[in-house]
Amino acid sequence: xARPGGTSVTMRDIAASLGISVSAVSLALRERPGxxxxxxxxxxxxxxxxxxxxxxxxxxxxxxxxxxxxLLIRNLRNPFFLDVVEGFDFECAxxxxxxxxxxxxxxxxxxxxxxxxxxxxxxxxxxxxxxGSGRAAGAWARQTGKPAVVINCSRQVAGELSAVRVDAAxxxxxxxxxxxxxxxxxxxxxxxxxxxSPDPERVTAFTELMTDHGLSPxxxxxxxxxxxxxxxxxxxxxxxxDQRVTAVLTNGDFIAHAAYQAxxxxxxxxxRDLSVIGHDDLPTSALLDPPLTTFRVDRVAIxxxxxxxxIDRIEAPSHSRLRIVVPGEFVVRGSTxxxxxxx
Amino acid sequence: xARPGGTSVTMRDIAASLGISVSAVSLALRERPGxxxxxxxxxxxxxxxxxxxxxxxxxxxxxxxxxxxxLLIRNLRNPFFLDVVEGFDFECAxxxxxxxxxxxxxxxxxxxxxxxxxxxxxxxxxxxxxxGSGRAAGAWARQTGKPAVVINCSRQVAGELSAVRVDAAxxxxxxxxxxxxxxxxxxxxxxxxxxxSPDPERVTAFTELMTDHGLSPxxxxxxxxxxxxxxxxxxxxxxxxDQRVTAVLTNGDFIAHAAYQAxxxxxxxxxRDLSVIGHDDLPTSALLDPPLTTFRVDRVAIxxxxxxxxIDRIEAPSHSRLRIVVPGEFVVRGSTxxxxxxx
DNA sequence: TTGTAAGCGTTATCAG
DNA sequence: CTGATAACGCTTACAA
Numbered sequence: 001x002a003r004p005g006g007t008s009v010t011m012r013d014i015a016a017s018l019g020i021s022v023s024a025v026s027l028a029l030r031e032r033p034g035x036x037x038x039x040x041x042x043x044x045x046x047x048x049x050x051x052x053x054x055x056x057x058x059x060x061x062x063x064x065x066x067x068x069x070x071l072l073i074r075n076l077r078n079p080f081f082l083d084v085v086e087g088f089d090f091e092c093a094x095x096x097x098x099x100x101x102x103x104x105x106x107x108x109x110x111x112x113x114x115x116x117x118x119x120x121x122x123x124x125x126x127x128x129x130x131x132g133s134g135r136a137a138g139a140w141a142r143q144t145g146k147p148a149v150v151i152n153c154s155r156q157v158a159g160e161l162s163a164v165r166v167d168a169a170x171x172x173x174x175x176x177x178x179x180x181x182x183x184x185x186x187x188x189x190x191x192x193x194x195x196x197s198p199d200p201e202r203v204t205a206f207t208e209l210m211t212d213h214g215l216s217p218x219x220x221x222x223x224x225x226x227x228x229x230x231x232x233x234x235x236x237x238x239x240x241x242d243q244r245v246t247a248v249l250t251n252g253d254f255i256a257h258a259a260y261q262a263x264x265x266x267x268x269x270x271x272r273d274l275s276v277i278g279h280d281d282l283p284t285s286a287l288l289d290p291p292l293t294t295f296r297v298d299r300v301a302i303x304x305x306x307x308x309x310x311i312d313r314i315e316a317p318s319h320s321r322l323r324i325v326v327p328g329e330f331v332v333r334g335s336t337x338x339x340x341x342x343x
Numbered sequence: 344x345a346r347p348g349g350t351s352v353t354m355r356d357i358a359a360s361l362g363i364s365v366s367a368v369s370l371a372l373r374e375r376p377g378x379x380x381x382x383x384x385x386x387x388x389x390x391x392x393x394x395x396x397x398x399x400x401x402x403x404x405x406x407x408x409x410x411x412x413x414l415l416i417r418n419l420r421n422p423f424f425l426d427v428v429e430g431f432d433f434e435c436a437x438x439x440x441x442x443x444x445x446x447x448x449x450x451x452x453x454x455x456x457x458x459x460x461x462x463x464x465x466x467x468x469x470x471x472x473x474x475g476s477g478r479a480a481g482a483w484a485r486q487t488g489k490p491a492v493v494i495n496c497s498r499q500v501a502g503e504l505s506a507v508r509v510d511a512a513x514x515x516x517x518x519x520x521x522x523x524x525x526x527x528x529x530x531x532x533x534x535x536x537x538x539x540s541p542d543p544e545r546v547t548a549f550t551e552l553m554t555d556h557g558l559s560p561x562x563x564x565x566x567x568x569x570x571x572x573x574x575x576x577x578x579x580x581x582x583x584x585d586q587r588v589t590a591v592l593t594n595g596d597f598i599a600h601a602a603y604q605a606x607x608x609x610x611x612x613x614x615r616d617l618s619v620i621g622h623d624d625l626p627t628s629a630l631l632d633p634p635l636t637t638f639r640v641d642r643v644a645i646x647x648x649x650x651x652x653x654i655d656r657i658e659a660p661s662h663s664r665l666r667i668v669v670p671g672e673f674v675v676r677g678s679t680x681x682x683x684x685x686x
Numbered sequence: 687t688t689g690t691a692a693g694c695g696t697t698a699t700c701a702g
Numbered sequence: 703c704t705g706a707t708a709a710c711g712c713t714t715a716c717a718a
Binding site for chain 1: 634
C-alpha cells in the first residue's frame with residue numbers, strides 16, 4: 001500500500017471518520033483493554049467498511065516485530081524440500097506469521113547475501129537448511145539475538161539452536177545392512193563435498209559399518225544437483241565390472257533418480273547390474289522403473305515442526321531449544337536385488 | 344535488528360561516529376549526488392566496519408516501496424511449481440528484490456487472506472497462479488494500483504495484467520491428435536472443477552476436436568490434489584471395459600502419476616489397457632514405469648519471465664503489459680500405445 | 687475511558 | 703555540498 005495510486009486507508013482515516021483519536025482506534029483494533037465495547041464494535045465495523053489494511057512496515061518499525069519468519073533452503077530444486085516448504089508455510093499461516101522462503105542454491109556467497117537480506121527485513125526468526133556445517137545459522141542467531149532452527153544439518157553444530165532432522169545415519173545403516181544381506185560387497189555412498197555436506201554423519205556411519213564387515217567403503221563425492229550427480233555416477237559406473245560398485249546409497253530420491261539415469265546411460269540395468277537405495281520416498285518413487293527402494297520420511301512434518309519450534313521460541317524466548325528427529329521407515333521395492341555374478 | 348538484544352546499528356550511529364549529519368550519511372550510502380567523493384568513501388567504510396544493515400521497514404514506511412514481490416501459487420505441492428518458484432526467486436534476487444512465496448492450497452478463502460497479508464506487507468508487485476478465473480489478481484491490481492502478473496491462467500481474464508502461460512490448449516490438441524492417430528476413440532480429459540480451473544481453454548479445445556471427429560468427449564472432473572485425482576480416475580477406470588476411456592490426457596505429470604496409480608489399483612496396465620499423456624515433463628517422468636508421454640515445458644523460464652515482467656512494470660509503470668507464451672514440446676515415450684481390442 | 691505526544695529509522699525538502 | 707527538520711503509520715506511556 002502507501003504511496004502511488006492505491007489510496008490506502010490508515011488509522012487516521014478511521015479516527016477522523018469517527019471523530020475520535022488514533023490511539024483509541026489502535027486500542028480498539030487490537031482488542032486491548034482501555035476502550036468501550038460499543039466503541040470497539042463501531043471501530044471494527046468502519047475499519048472493515050473503509051477497507052482498512054494495517055501497514056506492517058509501520059508496525060514493524062514501531063514494535064521491532066515483523067511477523068515474518070525466514071526459511072532459507074539450500075536447494076529448492078530438490079523435491080524433498082517442496083513438502084517441507086508447504087508444511088512450513090502452512091504452520092506459519094496457521095499461527096499468524098508469513099514465511100519468507102528463499103533458496104541459496106548451494107552457493108555459499110548467495111547464502112550469506114540472503115541472510116543479510118532477511119536480516120534487514122527484520123524477520124522474527126529463521127529456519128534454515130544450511131549449505132555446509134550450519135555454522136552460519138548459529139552466527140546469525142548470535143548476531144541478531146533472534147531464534148533460529150536448523151533443518152537437516154549436522155548434529156554437532158546447532159549448539160544453541162533448535163534442530164529438526166531425519167536420522168540420516170540410521171537410514172544409511174539400515175540401507176547398508178539391507179545391501180550386505182543381499183550379498184553386495186562393493187557399495188557406494190553418494191555424498192556432497194565435505195564443505196557443503198550437511199550430514200557428515202552419513203559418511204561416518206557408512207564407513208564404520210563397512211569396515212566392521214571387513215569391506216572397503218566407496219564414497220562417491222558430487223555436488224548435489226541432478227546433472228552433477230549423473231556425471232559423477234556415470235564416471236563410477238563406467239569402470240570395469242569387477243571394480244565398480246554393485247550398489248549405491250544416495251542421500252535423497254532426487255539423487256537416486258540421477259543414479260537411474262547414469263546407469264541407463266552406460267547400459268546398466270537397475271537392479272540387475274546396480275542396486276539403488278534412495279531416501280525420502282518422493283511421490284514418484286513408487287512409480288519409477290523399477291520402483292525405488294528408499295527410506296520414507298514425513299517431509300511435511302519436518303516443515304511444520306520447524307515452523308512450530310521456531311514460533312514457540314519467538315513467542316516465548318525462554319522456551320528451551322528442541323531437538324526433533326522426524327521418524328522414517330525403510331521401504332523395500334524393486335531397485336535392490338542380489339548383486340550381479342560377474343566376478 | 345531492532346528491539347531485543349541484537350543491538351542494531353543505524354544511520355545515526357554512523358553519523359555520530361563521523362561527526363556528520365544523518366542526511367549526509369543517507370545520501371552517501373545511496374550513491375546520490377550531494378556529497379563529496381571522499382566523504383562518501385569514509386561513510387561507506389565505517390558503515391561496513393560498524394556492520395550497518397539498513398532497516399527495510401523504515402525504508403518501506405518512508406518510500407512506500409518494500410523491495411518485496413509476492414508470488415502466490417495455487418498449489419505448492421505440484422512439483423511443476425518448484426521450478427517456477429526457483430526461477431522466480433532467482434530472477435528477483437538478480438534484480439535486487441526479495442520474493443515472498445506462499446501457497447493458497449486451492450482454497451479460495453485462504454487465497455483471499457494471503458492476498459490481504461501480502462498487501463499489508465506492502466509488496467511492490469504480485470505474481471499469481473490464481474485458483475480459478477484469476478479475477479482476484481485483477482481486483483488486487485486495481486485496488487492497490489500495483490502491477491500484477493498472472494501465471495498459467497485463463498486467457499480471457501487478465502485484462503490489464505501481464506500474463507505468462509504455457510499454451511495448454513495447443514498441448515491438448517497435440518495430445519488428442521496423437522491418441523486419435525493411435526486409434527483411440529474413448530478419450531478422457533482430466534480437469535479441475537469449473538470454479539477452480541485455471542484453463543477452461545483446455546476443455547474447449549478438447550471438446551471441439553473430439554466433436555469434429557464425431558466422437559464424444561469424456562471430461563473427468565476432479566480436484567487437483569493427487570489423492571482426489573486417484574479417486575476420480577479409479578472411479579472412471581472401474582467402469583466396464585467397453586465403456587471406460589482407453590486414454591487420458593492430464594493437465595500435469597503430477598496428475599498423470601495419479602493416473603498410473605489409479606490404473607494400478609484396478610489392475611489395468613499402462614499403456615496396454617490405458618494410455619496416459621501428461622504435461623510438464625517433470626524430471627522423474629522419463630524414469631517412470633512406463634516412461635511418460637508428455638508435453639515438455641521450461642518451468643524455470645516461466646518463473647523468470649514472470650519475475651522479469653513484473654519487475655519491469657514496477658520500475659517503469661508505463662511499461663505495457665506483456666503476454667508471454669512459454670513454448671513447449673511434445674515428447675512421446677512409453678505411456679501411449681494403441682488401444683486395447685476389447686470391443 | 688479517551689486524547690496527546692513521542693518516537694521507531696529512513697528519506698526528502700529546504701535553508702544555510 | 704551539508705545539516706536541520708518534517709513526515710511515513712503505527713504503538714505506547716502518560717496526561718486529562
